[in-house]
Amino acid sequence: MSFINQFDGLSLQAALKLTLSFLIISSCIQTFEFIRNKKNWSDNGIWRSSILQNEFDFLIDSKFYFLIKFVYSDSFFTFLNYLKLFICIMLLLFPGWIWILFLLIIHWVICVRYRGTYNGGSDMMMTVVLIGSLFGLSNSIKVAEFGVFFIAINLLNSYFIAGLVKIKNKDWLYGRALRYFILSSPYNQHSLLGLKKWVLGDQSNWWMRILSLLTIFFELTCPVVLFSTQVGFIYFIFAIGFHFFVFLTFGLNRFFWIWLSAWPSLLYVIGQIR
Amino acid sequence: MDIRIFFLLYLLLISLFIFIKRNSISSKFYLIRIFFPTWRFFEGIQSKYLIFYKFQEQEDWVLINENFDFEWFQLIHNPKVNDHYVKKSLIEHFMNDLQELQMKKKQFFDVEVEKLVSYQLILQMVKSELKTGIQKKQNSQYVTQFSFKIVALDDKGLFLNRNSKQSELEKQILLNDFSSLEVKKYALEKGIYQELVFFDSIPVEFES
Numbered sequence: 001m002s003f004i005n006q007f008d009g010l011s012l013q014a015a016l017k018l019t020l021s022f023l024i025i026s027s028c029i030q031t032f033e034f035i036r037n038k039k040n041w042s043d044n045g046i047w048r049s050s051i052l053q054n055e056f057d058f059l060i061d062s063k064f065y066f067l068i069k070f071v072y073s074d075s076f077f078t079f080l081n082y083l084k085l086f087i088c089i090m091l092l093l094f095p096g097w098i099w100i101l102f103l104l105i106i107h108w109v110i111c112v113r114y115r116g117t118y119n120g121g122s123d124m125m126m127t128v129v130l131i132g133s134l135f136g137l138s139n140s141i142k143v144a145e146f147g148v149f150f151i152a153i154n155l156l157n158s159y160f161i162a163g164l165v166k167i168k169n170k171d172w173l174y175g176r177a178l179r180y181f182i183l184s185s186p187y188n189q190h191s192l193l194g195l196k197k198w199v200l201g202d203q204s205n206w207w208m209r210i211l212s213l214l215t216i217f218f219e220l221t222c223p224v225v226l227f228s229t230q231v232g233f234i235y236f237i238f239a240i241g242f243h244f245f246v247f248l249t250f251g252l253n254r255f256f257w258i259w260l261s262a263w264p265s266l267l268y269v270i271g272q273i274r
Numbered sequence: 275m276d277i278r279i280f281f282l283l284y285l286l287l288i289s290l291f292i293f294i295k296r297n298s299i300s301s302k303f304y305l306i307r308i309f310f311p312t313w314r315f316f317e318g319i320q321s322k323y324l325i326f327y328k329f330q331e332q333e334d335w336v337l338i339n340e341n342f343d344f345e346w347f348q349l350i351h352n353p354k355v356n357d358h359y360v361k362k363s364l365i366e367h368f369m370n371d372l373q374e375l376q377m378k379k380k381q382f383f384d385v386e387v388e389k390l391v392s393y394q395l396i397l398q399m400v401k402s403e404l405k406t407g408i409q410k411k412q413n414s415q416y417v418t419q420f421s422f423k424i425v426a427l428d429d430k431g432l433f434l435n436r437n438s439k440q441s442e443l444e445k446q447i448l449l450n451d452f453s454s455l456e457v458k459k460y461a462l463e464k465g466i467y468q469e470l471v472f473f474d475s476i477p478v479e480f481e482s
Contacts, residue, residue: 036353046398116304124311161313169318180319183448186358191344251355
C-alpha cells in the first residue's frame, strides 16, 4: 500500500521504455503466430494472393498492378514477418523512430491483407501505440510528450466508449450480453476452469448482472484516473486483471499485451496533469 | 499546423467514424480502417453465422465448429484461436458484401456473388475443412462435389426472458451443439435458425 501512496506517475523516459518493451513483446507474439499459421495465408491457403489481388482488379491494366501482386504474394508476406522480427531486435538494441515507422508500415500492410484488421481492436491499439511511439522517440521533448499523450487519450477513449455502448444496451445491464459472450467463447465447455458450466448453471443470472455492472463501472469511470496518480495506479492493477480475464475467457492474448503497452503512457500523463 | 489542432482533428474524425461506420468494410475503407479505431467492444448480442457443408444430397449437414482447449501458454502464443476469430470475421465480411450487393441491385446473379473476394475466401475456408472431412470418409474417391450453406443463428430471443432460464435444448443451441436433430428442429420452430445463403454442387478440386 505504501508503494501506491508514494507513486507519483512515471517519468517520460520510463514510460517510453516500458511502452517500447511491451510493443516489442507484442510484435514478436503476433509475428510468431503468423508464422505458425502460414498454411492459411500461403498460396495454397485461404488468404491466398491469387484471390486477394482481385480486390484491385480495376488496376489490372495499370503498370502498378505488378506491385499489388508482389505485395500480396506468399513470399513477400513471409519476408515481411521475418523483417518484423529483425526490426524488433533493432528496436531493442538501438531504439529509434525509424524502426517504429517500419513497424507501422508492416502492420498496415498485414491489416490490409486481412481486409481491415486481423484481430480487430488489438490491431487498432497497435496502430495507436506505434503512432504514439513514433512521436515519442523524437528528439524534441514537446513532440515526445505529444506522442505519449496521444496513446493515453486513446487508451482512455477505448475504455470510455466501450462502457458507453454497453450502458446504452439493456442486454448488458441485465447481464444477458455477458452470459451470451461467455457462452460464445471458442473454448470447450470443460475448459476455462468450468466457467461456461458455471454460467449455464447460474439460472438466476445475478452473478452475470453483477459482473456486467462492474465491467461498465470500470470502463465508464476510467477518466477519474486523471485526478489522482494513486487512483491511476489502482486502475492499472484492475486493468491488468480485466484484460487477463478477457484473455482467459476468449483467448484474446493480443489485447492483453498491447493494452499493457499503452498503460505506461497514461501513468506518465496522470503524473503531469496532477 | 499546430500539433494540438492535428490532435483535435484526429479525435473528431474518430468520433465521426464511430457514428457513421459500424463494422462495414464497404468500398476501399478497409485500406485505412486501422487508423480509425471504434472501440465498440462486445457491443451487444448479434446473430451468429454458422457454416455447414455436405458431400451428397442424402447426407446430413456438417457444422464447421472449432473448439479449443485452454492452456496458460496461450497468453504468449495463441495462433489457433486468433485464426478462429479471423475466420469468423471473414464470414461477417461476406455477409456485409452480400448486403451491399443487395443494396446496389435488387436482383443479382450467382456469378456476381462468386466474383466477390470474400466469397472466394470463404470457399477456400470451406475447402480446407472439406479436406479433413474427406480424409475421414470411406470411399473418398467418389466424392466429386459438395454444397455449403450459411445459417444465421439469432439466439438473442433465448436471453430475453427476465431470468434467462433455458431448457436443455436451448442450452445446446447456446453452445452451438447441433449434433441432435431435435435441437435443429426446436431452433427452426422458434424461428431463430435461418438459412441465409446456400451454394450447391461445387466440384471438389484441391491443389496438391
